[in-house]
Amino acid sequence: LPAVFLVVPAIPIVVAVGSRDTSADPAVTVTTIYPQASGTIRYFPILNILDFAPVGSSPIQSTCFSTTGENLELRRGFVEFGIPVFPDRIRAATITVVESKGGWTATPVPPDVHELSYYPADLVVEPADFDQPTTLTGTFETDNNDQPPAPLSFIFDVTRAVREAQGGALGFRIKLQESGCAGFAGSQFAPITLQITTKAKGSPG
Numbered sequence: 001l002p003a004v005f006l007v008v009p010a011i012p013i014v015v016a017v018g019s020r021d022t023s024a025d026p027a028v029t030v031t032t033i034y035p036q037a038s039g040t041i042r043y044f045p046i047l048n049i050l051d052f053a054p055v056g057s058s059p060i061q062s063t064c065f066s067t068t069g070e071n072l073e074l075r076r077g078f079v080e081f082g083i084p085v086f087p088d089r090i091r092a093a094t095i096t097v098v099e100s101k102g103g104w105t106a107t108p109v110p111p112d113v114h115e116l117s118y119y120p121a122d123l124v125v126e127p128a129d130f131d132q133p134t135t136l137t138g139t140f141e142t143d144n145n146d147q148p149p150a151p152l153s154f155i156f157d158v159t160r161a162v163r164e165a166q167g168g169a170l171g172f173r174i175k176l177q178e179s180g181c182a183g184f185a186g187s188q189f190a191p192i193t194l195q196i197t198t199k200a201k202g203s204p205g
Helices: 127-131 159-165
Strands: 013-016 028-033 037-044 049-052 060-066 073-082 089-099 112-120 135-142 152-157 169-176 183-199
Touching: 037 060, 037 127, 049 127, 060 169, 073 183, 089 135, 089 159, 112 183, 135 152, 159 169, 169 183
Parallel strands: 013 152
Antiparallel strands: 028 183, 037 049, 037 073, 060 073, 060 183, 073 169, 089 152, 089 183, 112 135, 112 169
């Protein structure tokens, strides 16, 4: 039977995958950075088509879809941030990924596993980004059987990547781990933000 999706009000849930700073130290500053570029790239491997998914720049999608085998479609989401040079020492940096789906299915399906990885960016999301080399940050799960749909917020520690990217740009890719695709799998995400914690140089700690 086809999957039936129902839409009901959502209650956010936070999952701390990495770590985030909660210090009240007056020498500590937390800066939130939003993407300067974002988008979803889709690939039809059987038809050899690679282009932008017609969903706009946000939310981004990490999905697969197939009904005939020949129409297999893979979608990967990308966000790219400009990283300033901070005058103070970067103490910690996290990325927060919020699931923004609005429905669920009563048909039993397994949870979906997504990979979050990073790469040197140019602040332009384009189809060539689909398979570019990246460094894995971590994985997380979403579940289309959640009832009611409970959007999750996933937090990852990306301190090293942000420190190395100062004065440049840093991109992140969300990719569904594909283990065969029958029907639909995956989810979509927005907003996605960086939280960068700095501490004044010369201060203790």
